[in-house]
Each structure stands twice: as structure tokens, then as C-alpha cells.
Amino acid sequence: MFKLAKGRMSIWAVVGAVLFMIVQVTANLNIPSLTSDIVNNGVVNGDIDYIWHVGMKMIGFSLLSIAAAASNVFIASQASMKLGHRLRNDIYGKVINMSNDEYDQIETSSMITRTTNDVIQIQNVYIMMLRMMLMSPVMLIGASFLAYNKNHRLTLIFLVVLPIMLVFVGILLYLAVPKFKAMQTKTDRLNRVFREGLTGVRVIRAFRRDKFEQDRFEDANRDFTQNAINVNIIMAFSFPAIQLIISGTNVAIVWFGAKLIGAQAMPVGNLISFMAYAAQILVSFMMLSMVFIMIPRAQASAKRIQEVFDLRSTLKEDTTPVKTDNTPGNHSLEFSHVDYRYANAEEPVLTNVDFKADSGQTVGIIGGTGSGKTSLVNLIPRFYDVEKGEISLDGQDLKHYGLADLRDMVSFVPQKAVLFRGTLRENMRFGKPNATDEEIWHALGIAQATDFVKESPEGLDQYVEQNGDNYSGGQRQRLTIARALVKQAAVYVFDDSFSALDFKTDSVLRQALKNDEHMQQSIIIIVAERIATVADADNILVLDEGKVVGQGTHDELKNSNEIYQEIINSQIKKGDEA
Numbered sequence: 001m002f003k004l005a006k007g008r009m010s011i012w013a014v015v016g017a018v019l020f021m022i023v024q025v026t027a028n029l030n031i032p033s034l035t036s037d038i039v040n041n042g043v044v045n046g047d048i049d050y051i052w053h054v055g056m057k058m059i060g061f062s063l064l065s066i067a068a069a070a071s072n073v074f075i076a077s078q079a080s081m082k083l084g085h086r087l088r089n090d091i092y093g094k095v096i097n098m099s100n101d102e103y104d105q106i107e108t109s110s111m112i113t114r115t116t117n118d119v120i121q122i123q124n125v126y127i128m129m130l131r132m133m134l135m136s137p138v139m140l141i142g143a144s145f146l147a148y149n150k151n152h153r154l155t156l157i158f159l160v161v162l163p164i165m166l167v168f169v170g171i172l173l174y175l176a177v178p179k180f181k182a183m184q185t186k187t188d189r190l191n192r193v194f195r196e197g198l199t200g201v202r203v204i205r206a207f208r209r210d211k212f213e214q215d216r217f218e219d220a221n222r223d224f225t226q227n228a229i230n231v232n233i234i235m236a237f238s239f240p241a242i243q244l245i246i247s248g249t250n251v252a253i254v255w256f257g258a259k260l261i262g263a264q265a266m267p268v269g270n271l272i273s274f275m276a277y278a279a280q281i282l283v284s285f286m287m288l289s290m291v292f293i294m295i296p297r298a299q300a301s302a303k304r305i306q307e308v309f310d311l312r313s314t315l316k317e318d319t320t321p322v323k324t325d326n327t328p329g330n331h332s333l334e335f336s337h338v339d340y341r342y343a344n345a346e347e348p349v350l351t352n353v354d355f356k357a358d359s360g361q362t363v364g365i366i367g368g369t370g371s372g373k374t375s376l377v378n379l380i381p382r383f384y385d386v387e388k389g390e391i392s393l394d395g396q397d398l399k400h401y402g403l404a405d406l407r408d409m410v411s412f413v414p415q416k417a418v419l420f421r422g423t424l425r426e427n428m429r430f431g432k433p434n435a436t437d438e439e440i441w442h443a444l445g446i447a448q449a450t451d452f453v454k455e456s457p458e459g460l461d462q463y464v465e466q467n468g469d470n471y472s473g474g475q476r477q478r479l480t481i482a483r484a485l486v487k488q489a490a491v492y493v494f495d496d497s498f499s500a501l502d503f504k505t506d507s508v509l510r511q512a513l514k515n516d517e518h519m520q521q522s523i524i525i526i527v528a529e530r531i532a533t534v535a536d537a538d539n540i541l542v543l544d545e546g547k548v549v550g551q552g553t554h555d556e557l558k559n560s561n562e563i564y565q566e567i568i569n570s571q572i573k574k575g576d577e578a
């Protein structure tokens, strides 16, 4: 937990909080002594001036205590909230820069819980620590010392009370800590089920799994709620129990104190101040215990956050990266004997992949489901790194480029069409923030998206919902294609991006790509399941179980490659051939 705060929490904030806390405790410790003075010297002797004089001092200390407490709270809250702010930023930065291999290791819902709920736990415990954990021991020691000064013999009461308190706190820790720790994993589970239900709501309805999913959520919710109730019951019982101990202590103090007063061994005022110190001792003891109850939960949260920071990127950046040249034309991309295996997978998903493409050429990649097409194109922007072999761009191994520079060279349309909440213009400028409206309309034109975009009077200002949910699947695909085209890159990758388009749009779109001046100077990689989509590519790779089993033009392959022929035949049967 302290590791997380290092460099993220200002040391001056800690110093400031400690200083104000010391002022507050000093003021608080003075007030009971002044009370005994007022009683012993003012009330007993009927000295009104003395009562006024000491009374004003008491008010002064009270005001000082309030001001110091407010300053401490202000500093502690600010420092803790800033710690939370930095933690959230750092987790997000880490996640965004992870390679897909690391990203696969922690579930998305758990990642969200870690960024929100876990960070809140750390914030809360730091506020408590900057207030109570520092204040309680100082107050405990100070009040014990002053109580002892007021009367040595009465202090003996604590020899009985404190062991009772210790046993009580021990039981509390034993019962509450595991439940507090479990809160985080239960929150994770609740979020996971909720997220799955939300993202899969249409499937759930279509398969009439509403009841099943509702029960699943109910189960996770009940488990979470029950644990929270148990924690609250324990905490709720603990407060009256503490009150009982404090009241019992007061009764004992009054009982023995009265005897001492009767024997003239102690003035009345000392009894009053002794009782106040006793309350301070017991309350600080309790506050300290509360911190110890909260710390394990925050520690569990800290561990979960640290796990994210500890994910080491397998993508190594070259310390002296080669400069990229993104100017159109004269680019080349080459795969040489490339193997790739997913982390923890036994078999490689790609074996000995070899091909080359130059600017102005289109490479089609075709193959059955699961043949490794997506895995292959994911290697180009280094979402993953090759296991064996080499991929080079413009004659340089991809690993020699800075990651950001390399990704600037590649424009990628992923299989799943994802848009972001905001205006269409903002979405289109994702890869080129200063793109003009003219450039955007040009890209929309190639992507065959102009018509439906123009249907809305708001044009490029039209609103895009989260995930682009206010567009049809085909419209979303065209918009993601347009977004990729707005970005000026050396290599354009379309991962099965034409699948939701009807045949005519697919064909017109590819023709528009061919006719575009910039695209004529770029390398285009098109992954597809449909023969028609890749038929006019300059080079078609036929993938089967991660191996390139054929390479050539449509005419070459259709006469010589068995698997390509099988794909053609299967699509002719569906009335689907080019």
C-alpha cells in the first residue's frame, strides 16, 4: 500500500497533516486540565474572574482544535483524493499501453473495479491514516500521561479496562477483517455478471435466458449484500459495546474517585478531567483499532492494483528507435518465416508465414474460421510480437521502430466495429486530430457512408452513441473504414471489415479504394472470408491452420490450390462467387 503512495502522494501534505494533527491533539489534551482548574480553583472558591479567565482559555483551545482539525481534514482529503486521481490515471495509462497478451490476463470488469472501487478503498484508508492513525497513538500516550498525573491510583483502572478492550478488538479484527477483504472479490463478481448481462442483453432475450441470468445476478448480488450486512452488523454491535466499556470505565472512575475525594486524597475537578482523559484514551484506542480493521481491505485492494502495475509488457521498445517515414509511396512490408503462439498456448497459431507487399499492392488473406487471419494482421501494428522470424517495414524489423511511430504508419480496421461516444467528426478524427471536414467527407465517400451520414441534418455533428449503437452493423463497419482512411498511413489493414456489407457495396467500396490516389501509394491488407472480397488483390494468401498453403492471384490459385478451390466451391453452392 505504501508502495502505491510513493511518488503519488506529496510528502509536504503528510508533513502538513501531521503538524495540524499535533496542534489539534495538544489543544484537546489541554481542555480537561483546564476543566479541573476551573472546578478546583474557580467553582470551589467562587472566583468568577478565574472562571472567566480559564473559560476563555478553554474556548481558545477549542477553536484552535477545530481549526487544526479542519486543516488536517482538508490536507488529508486533498492528498488522498490526488493519490486516487494519480492511481486511476496510472492504471488507465498502463492498460492502454499493454500488449494484448497482458490485457488478456485480467478481466475487463475486474479492471474497472480495480480502477474505481479498489482505488476508493486506498483513498479512504489514507484519509483515515492521515487523521486517526497518527492522532490516536499521540492522543493515547498524551492522555494516559496526563491522567496518570491527575491521579496515579485511578490509573490502575486501566489495567483492567485495557485488556478487556484488547480482547474485544481482537474478536472484532478476527470477525470483520476476512469479511472486509472479501468485499473486493465480491464486488468484482457482481460487476462481471452485471457487465456480461448488459453487453449480452439481446442474446439473453433471444435465447430466453432472462430468468437464468436474473438468478445468476441475484446470486452474486445476494452474496455481496449478505457480506456487507454481516460487516455492518459486526460494526453496529461494536459501537454499543465500546460505549458499554467507556460507561463501565466511567462508573469505576466515579466509584473509586468518590472514595478518594471523600478521603480528601483528590480534588473534585481532577475527577472530571480524569474522566475526560479516560474517554480520550478509550476513543483513541478504538480509532486505532478501526484503522487496523480498514487496512487489510485496503491492502487487498492495493495488491489488486499492484498486480496491474506488475504486468510487464512483453513488447520491448528499442531504446534507440529508427525514424519512420510516413510519406506516401515506396513502402514495403515483409513477413519472413513468421511463427506466433499466444501466451500459454501449446501450439503456434501461425507457422512459417512468408509474404511481401509493396506500396500500391493489395494483399488478400483468406481462410476458414480460426485459420489465423486476425492473428496474422495483429502482428503488423505489434499488438503481439512474433515468436520466430521477422516482420519488416521499409526494410527495418518492426521492433526497431518506436511503438507509437510504428502505429502511426499503420491504419487498422478491427474485425469488431467499435465507435466512441461523441460526434461523428470526433470519431473520424481519431487517427488524425486535425483532419478537415473535406478530408472526412472524402473518406466517408470511399467507405460508401456518405448517403446515410447525409440523411441526418446534423451531418458530421451527428451524435454517436456508445459503441456506435445508433448505427446498423453495416453502417458501423463503413464508419470504421472511413475512420481508418482519414488517417494517413503507409499500411492499411482491413480485418474482415467488409463482412457486413452487401455484395454491391463491398465491390463499389473496393473499387473506390483502388481509385483513391493516396491508397494507390499504400499497402492494403484485406482479410476476408468471401472470395469476392479478395479476388482482385495482387496477392492472395490462403491460410489453413496457421500455415500459408497457397499464394498468388485469384486466377493462379483457382487453378492450382485445392483449399482455395474448396472455398470457391463452398461459396458457389451458396450462390456467392465473384
Ligand SMILES: Nc1ncnc2c1ncn2[C@@H]1O[C@H](COP(=O)(O)OP(=O)(O)OP(=O)(O)O)[C@@H](O)[C@H]1O
Pocket: 104, 342, 345, 349, 367, 368, 369, 370, 371, 372, 373, 374, 375, 376, 415, 496, 529
Ligand atoms: N487471445 C487469444 N488467446 C489464445 N488463443 C487465441 C486468442 N485469439 C485467437 N486465438 C486462437 O487462435 C486461433 C486463430 O484465431 P484467429 O482469430 O486468428 O482466426 P481467424 O482466422 O481470424 O478466425 P475468424 O475468421 O473466425 O475471425 C483460433 O484457434 C483461436 O482460438
